Amino acid sequence: METKILLPEREMPTRWYNALPDLPTPLAPPLDPQTHKPLTPDQLEPIFPKAVIEQELSPKNWIDIPEPVLDIYRLYRPTPLIRAKRLEEALGVKCRIYYKNESVSPAGSHKPNTAIPQVYYNKIEGVKRIATETGAGQWGTALSFACGMFGLSCTVYMVKVSYNQKPYRRSLIQAYGGEVFASPSDKTRTGQAMLEKDPDCAGSLGLAISEAVEDAATHDDTKYSLGSVLNHVLLHQTICGLETEKQLAMIGEKPDYLVGCVGGGSNFAGLFLPFLPRRLAGEKVRFIAIEPKACPTLTRGDFRYDYGDVARLTPLIKMHTLGHSFMPAPIHAGGLRYHGDAPLLCNLVAEGLVEAEAYHQLECFDAAKLFLRTEGFLPAPETSHAIKGAIETAKRAKPGEVVVFLYSGHGLLDLASYDAYLGGKLTNFEYPEEHITEALKACPVIEE
Amino acid sequence: METKILLPEREMPTRWYNALPDLPTPLAPPLDPQTHKPLTPDQLEPIFPKAVIEQELSPKNWIDIPEPVLDIYRLYRPTPLIRAKRLEEALGVKCRIYYKNESVSPAGSHKPNTAIPQVYYNKIEGVKRIATETGAGQWGTALSFACGMFGLSCTVYMVKVSYNQKPYRRSLIQAYGGEVFASPSDKTRTGQAMLEKDPDCAGSLGLAISEAVEDAATHDDTKYSLGSVLNHVLLHQTICGLETEKQLAMIGEKPDYLVGCVGGGSNFAGLFLPFLPRRLAGEKVRFIAIEPKACPTLTRGDFRYDYGDVARLTPLIKMHTLGHSFMPAPIHAGGLRYHGDAPLLCNLVAEGLVEAEAYHQLECFDAAKLFLRTEGFLPAPETSHAIKGAIETAKRAKPGEVVVFLYSGHGLLDLASYDAYLGGKLTNFEYPEEHITEALKACPVIEE
Structure with missing residues (x-):
């Protein structure tokens, strides 16, 4: 018995499995935070690329992994x-x-598995920059790495307490070419408002999300990317x-x-x-x-x-x-x-x-x-x-x-x-x- | 063409190659620092285990890798x-x-490739503790890891400037169970003498080597280990x-x-x-x-x-x-x-x-x-x-x-x-x- 079970590269899966159609009880739909009505796909377009929105709701069991994504996976x-x-x-x-x-x-970490395709879909839809938040730093690192691979710019709003406590995480994001701002930052209205109220605010993941979403929603060439949950x-x-x-x-x-x-x-x-x-x-x-x-x-x-x-x-x-x-x-x-x-x-x-x-x-x-x-x-x-x-x-x-x-x-x-x-x-x-x-x-x- | 060429575990080499007998010109012998006469193997016994000394001078082209070493290699x-x-x-x-x-x-790094067999040979000869120096920290980490695998104690004299500049390296050595002292330390006569002369001495690799060798030479259950050169x-x-x-x-x-x-x-x-x-x-x-x-x-x-x-x-x-x-x-x-x-x-x-x-x-x-x-x-x-x-x-x-x-x-x-x-x-x-x-x-x- 070998210690390490190594799958040959040629055996790497070329499709992702989508569990949505197999759920015994269908997933409850996401709702508009104001109207409480089910969200329509076009409401997500200011912040996500179309291919990603389609995958979010796809009824297909198997989805092909694009060749340029497989190519980076193979690293x-x-x-x-x-x-x-x-x-x-x-x-x-x-x-x-x-x-x-x-x-x-x-x-x-496992985070590049989704960072790579998300950046790829943004790239083919003409997006130039991706904004995101990061707490512990794993996600920001993965997105910065993936953006570097496809030549997109990457902006990471890093919860200020992590920004200060984990300087090496920040350095790694920067080494991959990403820019990192401590959140709350002076780059968004949300951040500015928070800093005005409390200049010493240590930040939170919720706040950093708000900054990244605002950044994406207010810049035509920029989208937002999330590293889990969806x-x-x-x-x-x-x-x-x-x-x-x-x-x-x-x-x-x-x-x-x-x-x-x-x-x-x-x-x-x-x-x-x-x-x-x-x-x-x-x-x-x-x-x-x-x-x-x-x-x-x-x-x-x-x-x-x-x-x-x-x-x-x-x-x-x-x-x-x-x-x-x-x-x-x-x-x-x-x-x-x-x-x-x-x-x-x-x-x-x-x-x-x-x-x-x-x-x-x-x-x-x-x-x-x-x-x-x-x-x-x-x-x-x-x-x-x-x-x-x-x-x-x-x-x-x-x-x-x-x-x-x-x-x-x-x-x-x-x-x-x-x-x-x-x-x-x-x-x-x-x-x-x-x-x-x-x-x-x-x-x-x-x-x- | 695959990106990664993975050798199956069962194909892992089970012998090391010794180039000594193949050298066109034989290696000049190490000399006693006092007498300038060629060193005899027994002069090395206070600090190295016998199996290691034998390998240092071996005329054989191939040397079997012991099974317990292969077992850790397989990690x-x-x-x-x-x-x-x-x-x-x-x-x-x-x-x-x-x-x-x-x-x-x-x-x-590559350092465990030698840390693992060195610790193994020490273990089978009854050694309880290994002392070494580390500069950048890679070698100290590898030796602490290997000592942990075989249940030996590990003492690392870490050049003081690195000890202070690279706290994460020190933490990793400690996480593996090793003890780390900033060198010059108060644990050896060499270190004490240096601290008396200059309490703020930042240390050097040469000094840390001297401390580790002295530690090994003055404790019966302790040997010294070197991570390169030999x-x-x-x-x-x-x-x-x-x-x-x-x-x-x-x-x-x-x-x-x-x-x-x-x-x-x-x-x-x-x-x-x-x-x-x-x-x-x-x-x-x-x-x-x-x-x-x-x-x-x-x-x-x-x-x-x-x-x-x-x-x-x-x-x-x-x-x-x-x-x-x-x-x-x-x-x-x-x-x-x-x-x-x-x-x-x-x-x-x-x-x-x-x-x-x-x-x-x-x-x-x-x-x-x-x-x-x-x-x-x-x-x-x-x-x-x-x-x-x-x-x-x-x-x-x-x-x-x-x-x-x-x-x-x-x-x-x-x-x-x-x-x-x-x-x-x-x-x-x-x-x-x-x-x-x-x-x-x-x-x-x-x-x-």
Whole structure:
């Protein structure tokens, strides 16, 4: 048995899998934030290219990956599926654990899987510049990388607290050619208004989204790009699961559990969605979403319509939410600090097809440390949640069962978090019921 | 044609190639620093395990890689050989460029290739702890990783200026379980003496070596480990070239040029040494060593006996040297700032079998930027020299020729250097002839 299952490049999938037509219950449509009527595609055109809007709503099961996208994918794809034998031995489990290693991409995470096609579709529609927000920095890095590959300009609004705390992330975005502004910035009316009110404002993801959307909406040559949550993003990420399916088949394995961490949900959905048809056909395979206890969207949130951002600028989407004004504690897995989740993922959670578990950050760092000292690689704090989930799943699994988890990114630009962890400076966060009940009151009341 | 040439794991070489018996002129023996007589193996026993000393002097062409070493190698090996098609297109060259990507190792460079066997041999001889020095931090990271894999303790003396400038490197060494002391430290007599003389001493690689050697020599359960220069280190690195040979054969290619950056010489030697027998048999293949103009050992140094360290504690070795007291300018490729080079490599340079070229750091960063924006990956400053050398080689090459270079490490923990480069804060360094002539006067006069 080989440690690394390498899919030959010629076997790389050339189509993405679109789960929309296969959902047992159709997805609730996004609503106009003012009128509460279903959104029409043309309402999205000021900020997204047409091809992306079409994919967002597509009824087709398979969508061809354009050749120029495949060409950039080949810089790092197919990614390896790795048997975590030393981790299994350390745990003393009799099941087999595999991880799909998306940290090998140039940007260090799964994010380029969607950044590359999004930039490509913008390019062929004549867009010259793309604006986006970034919190932890993974998404900004991926978009800047992809823009560089296709010769587009890239503007990243980076939450000011991250901008100051993670100078290396900012440097990497700049090395790829992107421009980075600390948000709130003086580049948008939203940012200016906030700075006038509070010059020391540390920023938030919701605010950075508002700045990027305003930038795109007010410049003809510029569009906006989002790195998670939306259907087309999950679609692009299915290449992870499609490769995993082929890699498991190469060694005659079938997955019993697919595990991933969830912020907006794109990496986990990318892994498990291609296995959804099997599950719907009655095959025994479980999908387990892992989230932080400090932001327990799937495990403690309500499944209802809510805004995607703090400033209520986005369409209303039906999802598990903690309320759009919920401010998660400053845990180190910045990429998992989102009050909602991808509607497609939430739909399947509501159907009982996806299970969810929440863990504390300290036990996740413990899992990351065990992984580092057995498998050798340093996981991102977000990824540490997937590792913790996989470990707990493996402990419960029967001998011979197969646990597969998605290793979403490396932690080489998160070493300050490891310093804090190893130095005993991290604490756990968990909210009393009243806190969540109170936050949920901010959700709009929509008649369905 | 596929972009990535992946060697199946079962094809991973199980023996290292030892070039010592194949040298046209035998290697000059290391000499006792006091008596100037050839060193006997037992003189090395206080600091190295017996198996390593045996390999240092072995007359055998092939040495089996122990199974426990292969087992750890499999966490990241075989490493991919990648066709740099987008770089070729950007350059407009008609030759083909490939790079052997050693940055995919857990520690992010080629260094684990020797750290793993060195720790293994120490372990089976009952050693409990290994002491070493690190400058740029790559070697300290690799040794800490390898010690963690085999359950040994690891003590790293890190040059104080790097310790303060590169906190993430230090964090990564600690995350793997190693302990790190800023050198000069209060842990050794050498360090204490230096701190007494100058409490603000910023340290140097020579001093850190002295501290690590003293630590090993004064503790029964502790040995010392070196990450470059010595024969056994180059031997372990030949796995890079042996894999490359198989990968090129898989696609029916033969290399015309093998290119690598040289600090101590181990990554470059690891790439080209397995191709030495072909060259000696008359096949047309050129070996091109790339070094910084700020530390031009092979291009401007003398080939003669000198000390390996500033403090004159090491044996005398015959190599290209700028004089053991030469202090190279503070260029960002810290791993290339060494006054000497591996004796085995120097022997072949002296024979005219290896060519050497020197470049300025600014043109190397320019090359790194072009690589980043075409191939997507961020190279270490050291690696940028190999890229610059490969680009210049490719420009001179004939259509259809094959250029292969070794991509020794990623630059994700060197982003401060990229900040300085992109911010226009870097300058070049080059020494006038008198400076080098003067430095060479410190070399001992040995009658051969």
